[in-house]
Amino acid sequence: MKNNAPNTQEENDIDDEIIEVFIEEAGEVKETLDEHFPQWKVDFNDQDALSIVRRAFHTLKGSGRMVQANDIGELAWSVENML
Numbered sequence: 001m002k003n004n005a006p007n008t009q010e011e012n013d014i015d016d017e018i019i020e021v022f023i024e025e026a027g028e029v030k031e032t033l034d035e036h037f038p039q040w041k042v043d044f045n046d047q048d049a050l051s052i053v054r055r056a057f058h059t060l061k062g063s064g065r066m067v068q069a070n071d072i073g074e075l076a077w078s079v080e081n082m083l
Contacts, residue, residue, distance in 0.1 A: 021063070022063045022066065025059060026063070029056045029059055029060045032053075040053055060076035061077045064076055
């Protein structure tokens with residue numbers, strides 16, 4: 001029978017402060033996207049807004065991978081790459 005319990009050793013390897021930084025950065029990314037995505041959606045030629053949106057996903061990719069939130073990191077990479 002397969003054990004679906006999380007690997008607690010891996011979870012313990014991530015410093016609590018780094019997790020806090022990830023949560024804070026994710027909140028900042030959300031604020032950035034809340035502001036700049038609608039601007040870019042209205043005008044897809046707005047390169048400044050596009051750059052900021054792409055950079056937000058780049059940040060989320062890196063910080064997500066740092067805390068082993070791999071699904072978030074990969075999703076952010078996909079969006080960044082698409083943009």
